Amino acid sequence: MDSTVSSKIQLSVAIAQETLDLVLIENIIASNPGLSFKLLNFVNEYSKLRSPIKSLQQALIYLGEDRVRKFITFVVIKTLNSDKPSILSNMSLQRAKFFEMLLSSMGLEHKKSWAIYVACYQLSMRYWTLIWKQF
Secondary structure (H helix, E strand, C coil), X not given: CCHHHHHHHHHHHHHHCCCCCHHHHHHHHHCCHHHHHHHHHHHHHHCCCCCCCCCHHHHHHHXXXXXXXXXXXXXXXXXXXXXXXXXXXHHHHHHHXXXXXXXXXXXXXXXXXXXXXXXXXXXXXXXXXXXXXXC
């Protein structure tokens, strides 16, 4: 298995835990230069800090658990499905946001992190449907 795919699977497993192990996530991201670049670029591009963040640890702490989960999910969905129609990835992310907002409005704030898993499940089912149609 490609090391990039392996690290993204490891990250997916890491963010599925109830509490994030930021040290583990930092180590996984550090082992992949592309992910390291994406994280630092993302944080520095969208932050309003005077000096740029230069370490992965600072970037993860700055983002916080919720945004780390979202960032990793976004990166995993976008890169693992780069050869698939982008509409599937976009729909998945839109559904995740919709489910997150729906759970919030229902008073289920503690379940918001499940929204992304529902969207990813839907994406994977759509993906496998496309594959089966090719046979």
